[in-house]
Amino acid sequence: MNENEIETDYLLKNLNICDNKEEKMWLTNAKKRFEMFYQEVREQPLSSLIRAMEIKCRRLQPIFPQFFEIRWRYVTANVGSCFLIKDVGIFVINIPLSIKGKEFEIRNLVAHEIGHLYSTVVSLEREYFSEKGEFIGDVGESLKFLRDCLNSENLDKEKTESYHKRATMIGIFALNERSKFYKHRMPLNERSFCKSFRQIADDFKRW
Amino acid sequence: MLEKRTSSLLVVKAIKACSSKKALNTVFKEYGISKLEQRIKLLLKAMGNPSVSYSDCFPPARERYNTIVDTHFSGILRKDYYSWISKGKKK
Numbered sequence: 341m342n343e344n345e346i347e348t349d350y351l352l353k354n355l356n357i358c359d360n361k362e363e364k365m366w367l368t369n370a371k372k373r374f375e376m377f378y379q380e381v382r383e384q385p386l387s388s389l390i391r392a393m394e395i396k397c398r399r400l401q402p403i404f405p406q407f408f409e410i411r412w413r414y415v416t417a418n419v420g421s422c423f424l425i426k427d428v429g430i431f432v433i434n435i436p437l438s439i440k441g442k443e444f445e446i447r448n449l450v451a452h453e454i455g456h457l458y459s460t461v462v463s464l465e466r467e468y469f470s471e472k473g474e475f476i477g478d479v480g481e482s483l484k485f486l487r488d489c490l491n492s493e494n495l496d497k498e499k500t501e502s503y504h505k506r507a508t509m510i511g512i513f514a515l516n517e518r519s520k521f522y523k524h525r526m527p528l529n530e531r532s533f534c535k536s537f538r539q540i541a542d543d544f545k546r547w
Numbered sequence: 548m549l550e551k552r553t554s555s556l557l558v559v560k561a562i563k564a565c566s567s568k569k570a571l572n573t574v575f576k577e578y579g580i581s582k583l584e585q586r587i588k589l590l591l592k593a594m595g596n597p598s599v600s601y602s603d604c605f606p607p608a609r610e611r612y613n614t615i616v617d618t619h620f621s622g623i624l625r626k627d628y629y630s631w632i633s634k635g636k637k638k
Contacts, residue, residue: 413623417614420602425624426595432623434614449602456600491598493591497605504604 343536346371354541385412385435385443385450389514393454397431397461402475403468403482405429410457412450414440422453424490428483431457448511455510456503460489554578555589562593568616583608590615597624 348367349358357363384390390410397404405428412433415421421434433453439445464486468477475482492500526533535543561574580586587608591597594615601611618624 424598
């Protein structure tokens with residue numbers, strides 16, 4: 341038996357609900373439903389990087405709105421891309437359908453596109469924010485700067501190449517950090533990361 | 548010059564009204580716009596001039612066009628698609 345297989349009886353006993361039919365039923369249904377939900381969790385590429393980038397942008401007031409969001413989606417086109425809407429409320433990463441299921445390729449692409457946003461945002465901070473993080477520029481001018489840097493449709497060849505390489509550099513940094521985590525931190529914390537179902541259930545006793 | 552601008556505005560308006568790729572092709576054909584570069588410019592205008600970057604440094608015009616058409620019809624960049632977030636209302 342897999343040591344991470346959910347043991348219903350063990351859990352019921354742990355939670356002192358062996359005789360509660362309603363809770364038993366809820367647990368049985370929740371187990372299946374949660375497995376389905378967790379499939380979606382697994383499909384989120386670089387979700388912590390995306391979330392951290394959203395928070396970084398939201399802090400840059402008054403340039404990004406409080407509800408700034410990064411989304412990703414599959415497209416039929418053969419090339420990956422990213423779009424930033426004019427009022428900079430949403431950043432969309434387009435992933436070609438042809439790489440669906442290819443985890444590494446998807447991760448590389450998402451890291452590259454986030455790299456585009458990151459490198460532009462860092463330049464924006466340097467140009468229009470003080471060291472303390474206060475906005476010291478003109479809103480219209482800084483919005484134009486942000487939009488222009490992310491728009492390869494209007495950039496010259498030299499700048500397109502330069503921004504593209506910067507995005508790749510950031511993408512490499514991001515995946516390298518991720519790799520460092522798995523390579524070094526994982527083995528060090530193996531005991532807390534790789535617990536069996538029973539150990540996890542026991543840990544939850546205090547809650 | 549003025550005539551060119553007016554006709555460009557008309558095409559943009561017509562693109563905005565399209566609900567399918569077929570209708571979009573008809574619009575471009577009707578206005579005699581066959582060059583992909585020109586189509587891309589007008590499409591982006593109709594989408595509210597978003598910024599766009601590609602995962603390839605210089606993708607061919609056909610790929611850029613397909614990407615932009617796909618994004619346009621997904622509606623994901625349309626203001627009414629996401630504005631409820633700022634208002635705290637469900638769509």
